[in-house]
Amino acid sequence: MIDGFMLTKEKIYIEAARLFQEKGYAAASMRDLADRLELRPSSLYSHIRSKENLLEKICFENAERYGALMQECLALELTAAAKVEYLLRQHIRIALKHPTSITVFNDEWRHLPPVSLKRFIGMRKVYEENFCTLLSQAMQEGHFRSFDPLLVLNTLLSSLLWLHRLDARATLPKEDAVIDLLLYGLRST
Amino acid sequence: MIDGFMLTKEKIYIEAARLFQEKGYAAASMRDLADRLELRPSSLYSHIRSKENLLEKICFENAERYGALMQECLALELTAAAKVEYLLRQHIRIALKHPTSITVFNDEWRHLPPVSLKRFIGMRKVYEENFCTLLSQAMQEGHFRSFDPLLVLNTLLSSLLWLHRLDARATLPKEDAVIDLLLYGLRST
DNA sequence: GTCTATAACTTGATAGAC
DNA sequence: GTCTATCAAGTTATAGAC
Incomplete structure (x- = not known):
């Protein structure tokens, strides 16, 4: 659904929006986000700033x-x-x-x-x-x-x-x- | 505004609603709440459960x-x-x-x-x-x-x-x- | 570009003295 | 019923090996 030819960065933006929608920004953690993308939390920061x-x-x-x-x-x-x-x-x-x-x-x-x-x-x-x-x-x-x-x-x-x-x-x-x-x-x- | 004859418990409920309204539930902390009521965070728990x-x-x-x-x-x-x-x-x-x-x-x-x-x-x-x-x-x-x-x-x-x-x-x-x-x-x- | 490890901080909640 | 002290867990983000 989120797959195909897509940069990791783009995947992060899309999944972040879903996560913020589901849990709200404050209740959503970067660990949640990393888990959904099958990445370690620290890896996110090679693609995004914060x-x-x-x-x-x-x-x-x-x-x-x-x-x-x-x-x-x-x-x-x-x-x-x-x-x-x-x-x-x-x-x-x-x-x-x-x-x-x-x-x-x-x-x-x-x-x-x-x-x-x-x-x-x-x-x-x-x-x-x-x-x-x-x-x-x-x-x-x-x-x-x-x-x-x-x-x-x-x-x-x-x-x-x-x-x-x-x-x-x-x-x-x-x-x-x-x-x-x-x-x-x-x-x- | 929140004063008069009012139980601490009631003050907590009122101020909690204000705080949750302003910052959202997830972004509001019990320390914020205690500060506004001029209490230590631990004192809240004599009046409320969680x-x-x-x-x-x-x-x-x-x-x-x-x-x-x-x-x-x-x-x-x-x-x-x-x-x-x-x-x-x-x-x-x-x-x-x-x-x-x-x-x-x-x-x-x-x-x-x-x-x-x-x-x-x-x-x-x-x-x-x-x-x-x-x-x-x-x-x-x-x-x-x-x-x-x-x-x-x-x-x-x-x-x-x-x-x-x-x-x-x-x-x-x-x-x-x-x-x-x-x-x-x-x-x- | 991913990983392990961890720093630096904040969170909700409790223990126990007074 | 308030306080001080503290815990255990969770937070964002960075350092540095590979």
Whole structure:
């Protein structure tokens, strides 16, 4: 599953993400990681710098993924409302495509060392501000109902955070149904 | 803030919840906890049994809170749709009233020891099944649109999980606005 | 690039004096 | 019920042989 032609370094990153997902960053040890890769703990350090650096790689890889998504989205010739829907659809696809990595990104970033933590929070702030601006525009354009944009942002993004936690056995949720529920609501009246 | 007439034991439970919330269970040490209470680490053990037991207390206190909520809700003379709305409103109030305890309950339960973990997951399963049944009934009664009930359950419950993470400085979100957004959706058309 | 050995430190928890 | 002292185990990471 993790095999084929793959550098030891790449195997370490992949298995680290799985381990951090399963046990959480703080409860995961480098011995656990080495065991899963059938290596001695010390051998890991020929390929990677530190446990913290593994977390940094995972968190920033995904922070940049979302940053790139936002830039791409803002460049589209769409209404603000359509851009928001586009972002939500991409959030769903990313969560289903990279569940392991995204779980670590979402749940373990607070264990980043101080300098990285600050940068990470800064990147998230930029993303959220852009998202909020789109929501405000869509409300002004009349496509969205008027709400506190921050409340909408938090509710929408939060509502998708179960997707990356699904285990492999679960039937995949339908992207269209999630979008429909968020945009048109649960009530029939 | 934590003072007044309060047993050392109670202070320990409260400060433990804060500590687990801030650093996560695995990254929080009994030395941290003792420092905050101006005690030596060994003194804690005159009042509590173990670190794990602190987590058990916090998790099951809240599991029982939700269990009681569900029983109370099911006994109400309301339509299924009204019961769902009632549950959502109570979820919001609980999250805003007990943010610390609920954060630990939501984010740290996986660190429960095996026997407790199994019981905890069982209690959650019962709660979710009851919730799902109400959603199905409300759809059959025509008050809610037809969706996969499990998708709706996950999306609704997940959408509220940002509420308990708000720091004290944030302006409190309006319960009615959150409910309105979930029930009637974001789109104006 | 893997290994053995180990340094340097932190962890949860206990023993026993007061 | 708090303290000092301490244990046994686990932690990340490095040194240096091969």
